[in-house]
Amino acid sequence: MATVDLKDVRKIYAxxxxxxxxxxxxxxxxxxxxxxxxxxxxxxxxxRMIAGLETISAGTCSIDGKVVNSIGPTERDIAMVxxxxxxxxxxxxxxxxxxxxxxxxxxxxxxxxxVRGTAQTLELExxxxxxxxxxxxxxxxxxxxxxxxxxxxxxxxxxxxxxNLDAKLRGQMRVEIKSLQRKLGVTSVYVTHDQLEAMTLAxxxxxxxxxxxxxxxxxLDIYEKPASTFVASFIGAPPxxxxxxxxxxxxxxxTLPTVTGNATTIGFRPEDCEVGADGATSSDGLRLMANVxxxxxxxxxxxxxxxxxxxxxxVRVAGRTEVQVGDQLxxxxxxxxxxxxxxxxxxx
Amino acid sequence: MSPRVVFxxxxxxxxxxxxxxxxxxxxxxxxxxxxxxxxxxxxxPFGLSSKFVWFDNFKKVLSDxxxxxxxxxxxxxxxxxxxxxxxxxxxxxxxxxxxVRSRGLYRTLMxxxxxxxxxxxxxxxxxxxxxxxxxxAYGLRWLGINWDxxxxxEQAMALVVAAASxxxxxxxxxxxxxxxxxxxxxxxxxxxxxxxxxxxRFWTIVFPxxxxxxxxxxxxxxxxAFFDTFGIIHAVTGGGPGKATETLVYKVYNDGFVNLILxxxxxxxxxxxxxxxxxxxxxxxxxxxxVHYG
Numbered sequence: 001m002a003t004v005d006l007k008d009v010r011k012i013y014a015x016x017x018x019x020x021x022x023x024x025x026x027x028x029x030x031x032x033x034x035x036x037x038x039x040x041x042x043x044x045x046x047x048r049m050i051a052g053l054e055t056i057s058a059g060t061c062s063i064d065g066k067v068v069n070s071i072g073p074t075e076r077d078i079a080m081v082x083x084x085x086x087x088x089x090x091x092x093x094x095x096x097x098x099x100x101x102x103x104x105x106x107x108x109x110x111x112x113x114x115v116r117g118t119a120q121t122l123e124l125e126x127x128x129x130x131x132x133x134x135x136x137x138x139x140x141x142x143x144x145x146x147x148x149x150x151x152x153x154x155x156x157x158x159x160x161x162x163x164n165l166d167a168k169l170r171g172q173m174r175v176e177i178k179s180l181q182r183k184l185g186v187t188s189v190y191v192t193h194d195q196l197e198a199m200t201l202a203x204x205x206x207x208x209x210x211x212x213x214x215x216x217x218x219x220l221d222i223y224e225k226p227a228s229t230f231v232a233s234f235i236g237a238p239p240x241x242x243x244x245x246x247x248x249x250x251x252x253x254x255t256l257p258t259v260t261g262n263a264t265t266i267g268f269r270p271e272d273c274e275v276g277a278d279g280a281t282s283s284d285g286l287r288l289m290a291n292v293x294x295x296x297x298x299x300x301x302x303x304x305x306x307x308x309x310x311x312x313x314x315v316r317v318a319g320r321t322e323v324q325v326g327d328q329l330x331x332x333x334x335x336x337x338x339x340x341x342x343x344x345x346x347x348x
Numbered sequence: 349m350s351p352r353v354v355f356x357x358x359x360x361x362x363x364x365x366x367x368x369x370x371x372x373x374x375x376x377x378x379x380x381x382x383x384x385x386x387x388x389x390x391x392x393p394f395g396l397s398s399k400f401v402w403f404d405n406f407k408k409v410l411s412d413x414x415x416x417x418x419x420x421x422x423x424x425x426x427x428x429x430x431x432x433x434x435x436x437x438x439x440x441x442x443x444x445x446x447x448v449r450s451r452g453l454y455r456t457l458m459x460x461x462x463x464x465x466x467x468x469x470x471x472x473x474x475x476x477x478x479x480x481x482x483x484x485a486y487g488l489r490w491l492g493i494n495w496d497x498x499x500x501x502e503q504a505m506a507l508v509v510a511a512a513s514x515x516x517x518x519x520x521x522x523x524x525x526x527x528x529x530x531x532x533x534x535x536x537x538x539x540x541x542x543x544x545x546x547x548x549r550f551w552t553i554v555f556p557x558x559x560x561x562x563x564x565x566x567x568x569x570x571x572x573a574f575f576d577t578f579g580i581i582h583a584v585t586g587g588g589p590g591k592a593t594e595t596l597v598y599k600v601y602n603d604g605f606v607n608l609i610l611x612x613x614x615x616x617x618x619x620x621x622x623x624x625x626x627x628x629x630x631x632x633x634x635x636x637x638x639v640h641y642g
Contacts, residue, residue, distance in 0.1 A: 053537050073540045080541050086534035090556045099552070100542035147542075 002064035002154040002187050003029050004050060009059035011045050011211075019045045021211040022059065027204060030185045032178070034219075036198035037208035038234070044159060046208075047191045051157050052076050064154055079148035080157040083164065085140045087132040093119075093143050094128040100151045118150040121180075138169045145177070149184060156181070156188040162197065174200060195235050199223065207231050229345040232267050238303060240267045240339065241313035251310035254287040254330070261348040263340035270303065270316040272337035275329055285334045290315070292327045306331070380621070386614035395608070405615035414591060415599065415616070422595040425509060426573035432513040434565055437520030438558075442550070444521075445528055455525060462518035466576065470583030473511035497585065501592030504585045508593050511584055512577045520565050527561035528554070567631050574624055596620050 004027040011020040020042040027033040035043040048054040050061055052073035060067050068076055079100075087096050094115055101111045119125045122142050132140055141161065148156055158177070162170045178201055181188050192198055198205055199219045207214045207222065207230075215227040226232035232240040243250060243266050248259045250266060259266070268286065290306035290313060297320060304315040304323055308331065315331060323329065342348045355361045387405055391398040409415050440458060447454050461469070476484040479496045488495040497504040531554060539549045555562075578597050581587060587594035587602060594602070600620065604613025 051537075051541060053540070073537070074543050074545060076541075078541060080538065082534045082538060084532070084534060086532065086538040088535060088539075088553060090559075099539070099544070103543035103548065147538075151542075 003027060004155055004187055005062045007060045009061060010057045011049060012057040019211055023213055025206055027187060029187055031203040032181050032188045032190060032201055033204040034190045034198045034202035035206045035208055036192055036195060039193060041208040042211040043191045043208050047157055047159055047189055050189055051078055051080050077153050078155045078157055079151050079153040081144045081148050081161040083160040085144040087140060087143055089132050093130055096143060097147050097150045114150050118146050122146045137165055141165060141173060156186050158190040160192055195237060207234060227347050229265055229341045236269060238270050238314045240269050242267045243309040243311045252288050256286055257284055257335045260340040263348050264343045265341040267339035268333040268337055270314040272333050273315040274332040275315060275317055285332055286338055287330060287332045290329050290331045292323055292325055295323055295325060383614050383617050386610055387618045390611045405611040409612055409615045417591055418594050418596050418599045425595055426570055428509045429512045429573040430569040433516040433569055434520050437517045438524050441521050441524035441528055444525060458521050459518045461515055466579030467583045469515045470511055470580040474584045477507055499589055501589055504589055504593050508581050508584050511580045516569060516572055523561050523565055527558045531557050567628060570627060
């Protein structure tokens with residue numbers, strides 16, 4: 001049970017490269033904080049600094065109110081799940097899980113009780129006598145989880161733990177991690193580049209870009225009010241449609257509501273588009289003609305890839321669609337579903 | 349498994365392996381069979397005739413106290429060389445991992461001794477530790493050690509062990525560095541997070557994962573100590589003082605080419621061959637079981 005506080009944390013490597021450029025995040029007790037961003041945005045570096053695997057160049061990191069900058073990973077009382085699981089290949093699953101407990105001098109019967117208890121929670125009991133190489137990817141992932149939770153640490157750190165699993169297993173484990181984290185009530189920091197994982201897992205979502213925090217907040221708040229074009233195009237799949245405004249006007253627009261401020265970009269989500277003349281009753285919104293260039297039916301929904309308004313947009317329609325490549329469609333987005341961004345990419 | 353290659357021609361495959369087989373036959377089986385034949389022959393004192401004596405040479409050799417001494421010397425020498433060479437190399441490799449600046453230069457310097465020929469290495473050590481002119485011998489005496497490997501058998505043994513190990517350290521170092529680099533960094537990090545200090549991490553994670561390398565080097569070093577150290581012993585002590593550093597290989601040479609007792613010498617080399625085959629078999633059979641690959 002602990003809070004994690006980062007205050008203006010920076011990481012400057014020996015060559016002068018600044019990987020993390022002053023990040024402040026306060027993670028409340030028992031919360032799951034997800035750091036999401038493209039590769040190279042500094043999210044993993046930040047996680048490794050919390051773990052104590054990287055030194056902190058400037059700023060402070062505190063766990064449970066105590067500054068841990070100068071404390072090594074051994075004494076921080078954290079547990080980490082690595083992307084490649086980092087299971088000890090020469091130890092059985094049991095010993096993998098018991099290793100951290102034994103290192104802390106726990107009596108043998110207590111170790112046994114804890115390991116077996118955790119194995120039961122994660123349904124690993126039948127695997128305890130096996131070695132990591134005899135396990136499937138999903139099983140290894142569970143063992144890595146088990147090794148983390150058996151210690152009952154103050155903080156869990158996850159470094160893209162699901163990226164080596166296939167899509168189906170990933171979805172399953174995502175749900176499981178969430179419920180496990182809730183049940184155990186351990187403060188967690190989770191790094192991913194997958195926006196779906198980020199959206200579904202996070203209590204606190206931190207979108208990072210180029211070593212800086214782009215936006216921090218509840219996942220749905222971020223989804224509904226992205227602070228910048230970067231966040232808008234990163235969160236949501238497919239990403240938000242962004243079209244350029246020239247002098248407050250949009251190319252090919254039939255109707256365009258009053259542009260907020262001096263916005264240079266207008267955005268709307270693929271799922272907020274209405275196709276055809278149905279939306280005509282509401283005149284307060286964006287209406288434009290789109291040329292369909294591609295149709296992707298995925299079953300429950302279909303995506304239309306169109307050229308419109310001097311750019312490319314994606315339109316999501318429910319179920320099957322009769323639309324063909326080459327069709328011309330009127331697209332409508334309601335006023336309240338439109339987003340405006342200034343020339344610096346920030347929301348206006 | 350790759351699929352079996354099927355040659356349409358019946359003779360071609362045999363022709364293709366023939367050069368390899370010929371080389372093996374001419375340079376290994378033929379000399380080996382000659383040694384085996386020679387080991388059962390005994391020559392008259394003038395070398396004019398020889399007669400077939402079955403296993404008499406072996407009986408004679410195995411009941412010779414000098415030969416039994418040589419076995420003991422070889423055992424002490426081989427175990428010491430393997431232990432010193434591997435232990436030092438591992439220590440240096442672990443230290444080299446921690447070097448932040450000019451790691452490459454450090455590694456390159458560590459590898460140089462391997463390029464020195466055994467006899468030259470022996471001479472270097474001989475000069476350094478020569479009781480009358482050696483600079484390091486002077487240092488040892490200054491420390492109060494009565495240094496005289498020309499008379500003291502144990503000191504002579506220490507000297508050849510040091511010289512032989514010194515040459516092999518570079519080789520072992522290379523393999524240990526490669527072995528250490530093959531261990532994923534995240535394992536070490538995971539162990540650190542799991543509360544293991546540096547020493548503990550080494551003995552519980554790094555060392556067990558190095559086992560395949562260590563095992564391989566154990567085989568190579570044993571064979572090295574048995575066979576490839578002749579030049580060093582010849583240059584440094586010549587097997588002496590007395591027979592204190594006369595290893596099996598050195599005795600084969602001494603009896604065969606210096607004393608010209610060809611039958612005895614051949615019998616000894618056959619025994620030596622059997623010992624090394626047995627040793628390697630034992631190492632692979634028993635030690636490898638405790639080694640975890642991957």
